[in-house]
Amino acid sequence: MSGEHEAVRDLLAAWAVGALTPADERTVPRHLAACESCAAEAERLRETVRLLDGPRVTSTGPATGPVNGAGTGRAARSTRDKEPAGRGRPTGGDDPGDRSAGPDGAAGLPSALLAAARRARPAAPRVAAHAAPYAAAVAGLGALLREPDAPRRWSTPVVHDWDVQATVAHLIAADEPLARRLGLAPRVPGSGGSEKPGWEAAWAARTAEVIAYERVRTPAETVAVWSAQAAALLATPEAEDAGRAAHATTLMGVRLPVADHFVVRAFEAWIHTDDIGRALGLAVPPPPEPHLWQLVRLAVRILGRALGPTAAPVLFAPAGGGPDAQWVLGSEDEPVAAELVLDPVDFCLLIGGRYAPGEVPRGAVGDAAAVTAVLERAASLAWL
Structure with missing residues (x-):
């Protein structure tokens, strides 16, 4: 039994993140049912993984309204669920990006457990950057x-x-x-x-x-x-x-x-x-930053096609993108009519139909009609 005990202890971090092999999926639960010390450590590891994945959202309630491709999904949700603006961010609690809950790790759990949980996370397949x-x-x-x-x-x-x-x-x-x-x-x-x-x-x-x-x-x-x-x-x-x-x-x-x-x-x-x-x-959480910018760049290209070359030109600069992440949407033959800044996550949610055009948080100067045309066209692209 001691041999199985040691083997299972080595698998507990993998169990906590759901990364067991089919054979181990049969062995580990059976051992946990009979071994109090392993069961306790397994639960501590699972709680660690939950904390690493970010806090639970506080009392937004389930979504019951329709979300469609006309850009009304966010409006429907905010009406039915009383969600605060900025859907791309958790509401309340600590920043989920801050994983350092003290010198001993999340919620006082030993740092060794945190390291084990991180090591045991199932690795994404080795694929090219586009995938x-x-x-x-x-x-x-x-x-x-x-x-x-x-x-x-x-x-x-x-x-x-x-x-x-x-x-x-x-x-x-x-x-x-x-x-x-x-x-x-x-x-x-x-x-x-x-x-x-x-x-x-x-x-x-x-x-x-x-x-x-x-x-x-x-x-x-x-x-x-x-x-x-x-x-x-x-x-x-x-x-x-x-x-x-x-x-x-x-x-x-x-x-x-x-x-x-x-x-x-x-x-x-x-x-x-x-x-x-x-x-x-x-x-x-939002996609990792390099992946998020891949989504943003593709969405900008599709939005630019949809607006066409005759729309009033708007300089679009997603927040945090720097000088290499700025695009003129619309006509290239006229002076820029307006400037628009959106958080990249909010931009993706707008493209996905999870914000109504008038509700997405933004910074804008210049021709309000040109900005509205960009936001409405972006929301109209959603089919999700």
Whole structure:
């Protein structure tokens, strides 16, 4: 028994972050049920991981209103849930970026436990830079769905008329177009989507089809399908080789290099992870800064296309981006009519339909109509 005891103790940090192998997933819980000291240390480690992942959001309540692509989602949420402005930041509590809760680590736990928890975090797959944001977003949603409270609250409303399970099922359908284009077979039976004109209707129909299929399965099975499909995407040659991902293809009505479609997948995975986190009252951090700026740069390119060359030019400078992260949106033949500053997280939430144009926190000078046109066009791009 002492041999198993020592072996399990070495696995406790991995258990705390859900990184056990299938064989260990059978051994460790059985040992914890019989060993009081290991069970106590395991719980301390799990609490450490929770603290490392950031504080819980305080009393925002589940989201029950629809979030749509017309930029009304944030308004609907703020009306129904009384959420404060600045959705991209946790409300109340300490800064989740500050992990130093004293010399002994978070909440007084020994620093050795903190180090063990960090070392045991499941590593994102080794992929090229363009796929790294998607790998990180997949890991983030996987960690959120392993939270102890999550499995008991699968029916919590999230967005549209989707609960947690349906939101994960939607991500299965949303990842399918890229998966099919890269030669992966659909993991849910059915007709699949279409990239012909009118893709929006086909996309919505496929989401409904996948959700209906997953409704008769357990939430754990739904998560397993989503996770397996995401892992298969990240194992494609296009995820590992920027050269292979450089060719352009049309998905969701937008022609972009495959590399950029991976960034789009990261964007949607993070947005819906945030949706689920807010519904469950769990804080979801923004993407790591390098990934966040990949999302911002792609969103700016798409927004610039949507505005076209005749819109009144607006200098857009996301906060913290420096001189290399400033863009003129609209006409290049006229003097700049206005300047607009948005927090990069808030900009992504606006593009994702989680802010109404008039509610996103911003700094602006110059032509108010030109600024409004940019904000409204940005919000109109959302389909999530």
